[in-house]
Amino acid sequence: MRSSYIFTSESVSEGHPDKVSDQISDAIVDLMLSKDPESRVACETLTTTQRVVLAGEIRCTPMYDNGEWKPGAAEEIEQVVRDTVKEIGYEQTGFHWKTFTFENHLHGQSSEIAQGVDAGTDGSNKDEGAGDQGIMFGYACNETPDLMPATLDYSHKILQRLADDRKSGAAPFLEPDAKSQVTLRYENGKPVKAMAIVVSTQHAKGYDQGDKEAELKAYVKKAVGEVLPDGLIDGDTVWHINPTGAFEIGGPDGDAGLTGRKIIVDTYGGAAPHGGGAFSGKDPTKVDRSAAYITRYLAKNVVAAGLATHCTIQLSYAIGVSEPLSVYVDLHGTGTVSEEALEDAIRGMTKLGGLTPRGIRTHLGLNKPIYKQSAAYGHFGRTAAGDAFPWERTDLVDDLKAAVGK
Template structure:
């Protein structure tokens, strides 16, 4: 039996966190290859990008394997600088204009390509082995776990106010972390017992109390009414001054915030990061597909909570296994649901890319505030958040 009354905590980090700076640049380069590939007349199914970044004081290193349009180092460097500028870094130790950028991108390995590419009667294979998980629950309208969803929203709202220069929010810096502890009663989220926020500030005179006065109104508006009470404990900039932030204060790497990117620890994780990878990499595309299926299962009323696992082998098109766990909330047999899910969506790498239309420059926007629980965009961004399988799923169990 699942526990009914408990506390659960999840964290988020802002777009200016050192690791998220690297995620953003990696995804900007994925988008760049898709955009420039289209201009060059290259089949988007032939684009390959695996891009990693390391950022530290006044230094950015971009490395990885690519296939697609011939892009100059100047174009790649300019793309990185624009991303850093948009995030908001103009400080002495990390400035979009002055940071030294080294580009170490090279051609994708032919040994990997032969397993992934289609040829003759062979369909595209998975870009690597691994397991991916998707999850959905009824805790929020977006069918996401409440602790992570609201940790994301707090930082997203503060970033928007900072960038817009609204009042004292303009005194905040790009680097920030949040953490929310949610109290559950009878298995449902009902309130917040602890709120943690550490945010960089440009004004060196600000105290922790000053920062709380700036951020508290935004946090109160973000959380559901009644969730913050007199018993809620606040930890705002608990270490005191936070002026030196971003890669100047701490080295960043692509792919280090995989729990922040997914479900905040409320669901399993296969271990693979998303950012910097084109959708032949099932670490990314199959995780999106698993979330898509899980969200549709819950939206269809077939379960209040569901975890889906997909497993792949490099060079093999079809998943090795599909596993469904409805955690005792299912309205239909789990084994039948596993069969139905494989029928409503083809789960090969190419099938996923076609169904979710992933061969597009839609990835930079995913690099902060979570890959899941977002609103689908008109241009195909966050297509995995659609609930357009609901009717098919209901019909399969009618």
């Protein structure tokens, strides 16, 4: 590993058009899991000027059966979508939760996918297979208390602060759409200085000039200064606050949004690999989601156990096959044990259910409506009421230590 370098990560707010789409898709996942924990959902969302479109495939008998929506189900879906946009805060001419045009093109799950994924229902011993092929990565490092890359962690927290102040009325000139970017200099593997801070936030009319512009920029600098740890920002830190000027037109009115386009924001900010699959809109039988969660869980426990300061774990799957095809661990030269020992320990840990889709969902308790709140400000490095981010637990530390003789 390099010990001294400069690195950057970005985040986008809950009002960014792609994140609006992610939150809507995950609100649909939550709705269907609340009706049937074994629901199958693959929901894609398009947002644009005064329009929201859903597409994809589902299996949720309480809501959809024999090619038809149950009475009231389509109306419930539309209400969930509108409530999600309302919670984000869009009440603008170009995108308003109450008046946008809504289209629902969800339909039944393919029987050919179902036959490869479902566990045996005919008395056979067939285990539930992976919902798709693919590779998934998890990562953890000791740069922050949440064991996340500092550049991404701070980028998320800046935008969370802006959203909190917008909703509380502390910064009423802010609107929902925003982006952030944090550039840090590292020495001996630790962040020591904020080289540059970028914040672009949608704002009320007139806050791009004169005293109002000065008020907005002063607010952003103060908020960022209260989010980042003391000592990172100094007189040499470069600031770019709304560098293009006016940012009144934002959200889906300013740019179309699609589910799954912010996968690096969702994971590790570029500090670790990403397998390619998005998370939002997918029920936890899809290993794009569940295996990415279990690898984060494993990597975080490795670092929390003191077995390494940086850890990347990869799993791979084939559609319809329950067991992973491979388990790979990389400690980036920081381990106190070998990667091979950890790979063997992970494969042999029976409490993980063999890392099958069913085992992962059972161990982490993923068949619950917990996903909408994960769809903005990152899926990792966070906690919430009700154990809504179970993959952030560090309850595997003692098991890992025992398995590798520590």
